[in-house]
Amino acid sequence: MRGRWTFAAGLCTVAIVLPLLWAVLASVTPEERLFTNTSLVPRGLVLDHYRALFAGRDFWTPIRNSLIVAGTTTLLSVALGAVSAYALARLDFRGKTPALAFVLAVSMFPQISIVSPLFLLLRELRLLNTYGGLVLPYLTFSMPLAIWLLVGFFRQLPADLEDAAMVDGASRIRTLWEIVLPLARPALATTAILTFLYSWNEFLFALSFTLGPERYTVPVAIALFRGQYQVPWGEILAGAVVATLPVAVIVFAAQRRIIAGLTSGAVKG
Amino acid sequence: MATIGLHEVSKVFPNGHIAVRQLTLDVENGELLVLVGPSGCGKSTVLRLIAGLETPSSGRIVIGGRDVTSEPPQNRDVAMVFQSYALYPHKTVRENLAFALRVRRVDPADIDARVKKTAAALGIETLLDRKPGQLSGGQRQRTALGRAIVREPQAFLLDEPLSNLDPVLRLGTRTELALLHRRLNATMIYVTHDQEEAMTLGTRVAVMRQGIVEQLAPPLEIFRRPANVFVAGFVGSPAMNLWPAEVTQGRLKAAPANIMEMAAASDGPVTIGVRPHDIDLVAQGDGDGSGDVEIVEPVGATTVVHLRVDGLADQLIRVAVPADTTVRVNERVYFRLRRDRLHLFDARSGARMTDVR
DSSP states (O other): OHHHHHHHHHHHHHHHHHHHHHHHHHHTSOGGGTTTOOOSSOOSOOOHHHHIIIIISOTHHHHHHHHHHHHHHHHHHHHHHHHHHHHHHHOOOTTHHHHHHHHHHHTTSOHHHHHHHHHHHHHHTTOTTSSHHHHHHHHHHHHHHHHHHHHHHHHHSOHHHHHHHHHTTOOHHHHIIIIIHHHTHHHHHHHHHHHHHHHHHOOHHHHHHOOSTTTOOHHHHHHTTOOSSOOOHHHHHHHHHHHHHHHHHHHHHHHHHHHSOTTTTSSOO | OOOEEEEEEEEEOTTSOEEEEEEEEEEOTTOEEEEEOSTTSSHHHHHHHHHTSSOOSEEEEEETTEEOTTOOGGGSOEEEEOTTOOOOTTSOHHHHHHHHHHHTTOOHHHHHHHHHHHHHHHTOGGGTTSOGGGSOHHHHHHHHHHHHHTTOOSEEEEESTTTTSOHHHHHHHHHHHHHHHHHHTOOEEEEESOHHHHHHHOSEEEEEETTEEEEEEOHHHHHHSOSBHHHHHHSSSSOOEEEEEEEETTEEEESSSSOBOOOOSSOEEEEEEEOGGGEEEEOTTTSSEEEEEEEEEEOSSEEEEEEEETTOTTOEEEEEEETTOOOOTTOEEEEEEOGGGOEEEETTTOBBOSOOO
16 A cells, blocks of 8 residues: 555656756757757757857846846735735724635636726736736736635734734734734745746736737747747747746745744744 | 722623623722632633623623723723633743833833842743743643732733643742732732632622622631522532531421421521531430541541431532541441531522521
């Protein structure tokens, strides 16, 4: 039984890792050998594709654009999401449940169905081809995610802690800032990672709402590498590897924080 | 320190549950008032109403002469010790104690001095740099107490502060709490479901049931003259024996002792109550009745004997005897009720009837 599970787990790992490995290998294989060399053992590696990426194509611009857009989206949705989620989790006000349902409903529209209306809207607001024109639509998808994740987390925090803080004289805002948010760090980190991943990888909006290379994000830029007569697979794969790096770094850095049980010792049991 | 007054306070929760009904309560300056009752009787809700964590549905709450009914908890200047302790897990003991003072913008040097003084008084000065997760149950409890004391508030609200401690620690801490109350001369309201804690700590004890105070009196008064059947059965360990009887023509007719010469105000069904310690085992012929020993429970200084008594088929009578008494199961014993320690309650209303002699 145990052996069978190990085998299945191994199979899954191979299925996930193999394409990644292939992409990394292909990105350092010379163009002329890409479709002749089917060996997994690398040899005769070159950094030509990476050189072309940054020297020939100015790949820095899409990276910078993606970092700005994904970073801003993440910051805003975690900050606004935390405040909204706390209100929804703890405060008593009319229409709380409908509000939560509405937030969820907003995120249920298929992206493709709102591209055209959003395009017209952003054109009217003169936000096409700006960072704001990407951050705002991204928030409509990331905020529901952030709010639902955080409401769930806030609800399971012991209410006694907040009661204690308020009896101690702290205002709601101060309680949120000094008691709740420090305890919510694992949830905030999770939310931030998911939001960042989503915004970093998002393609459809980025393609529709940017008009020139100066505002292309990484996925758009890679997709548009393809020329009229040829597909530069080496450079595309080099770009994909570069695009994966920041995400991998962030996930590894935050992993520990997510796992750490921060509420231990607060209340008995 | 201050007085606390509740005037006809009611609390109805949104789901329709009535937690507190028309409660009027006056806590004197420096008093330790204990709210005791079975779980769900509304005692914790009363505490939360005073703290401002719940808003009353009707009525007024006055602390130190100031009407605070609509004030949030931040403006009430009371400290609360939670059953769960509710220590801030990401802050050290020092920061836990200092938090309320920092919120109130007390001078940092002053905060430091007060935290040190409080920690020293509670014997936790060596733990100041630890986090709650690194403390034992008793140390957490002290920290929670310290967080309240360091503020020097108008009043202390304690919500079952000892219930998470192991029994030995609980007794020790109970004594310390009594000492602390005397030293601080503080107004305290203490909620517990443990009647022994209530009796030993309280200046006065309020016995609650279903949102109503059934009796509010000094502990011994509650023990000696319970106001009704509920209080009689709730206070005292082992619990008071209660069984139905009848008064006809001014004479009491109770099952084990057929007719006892006693003046009772009015005829009708009554409930008779007598504490296990107020029943003596006697030689054959001297007693009010007899019964077969069903269970013998040694509890240290005394032994509790459960008797199946002739004429009271469905109920065992508890008798507390000195531990050196030899009683065996199935033995037939004879007992006598102490006449001056009998309690009579109206069978319908449950209220205490005029004292019998």
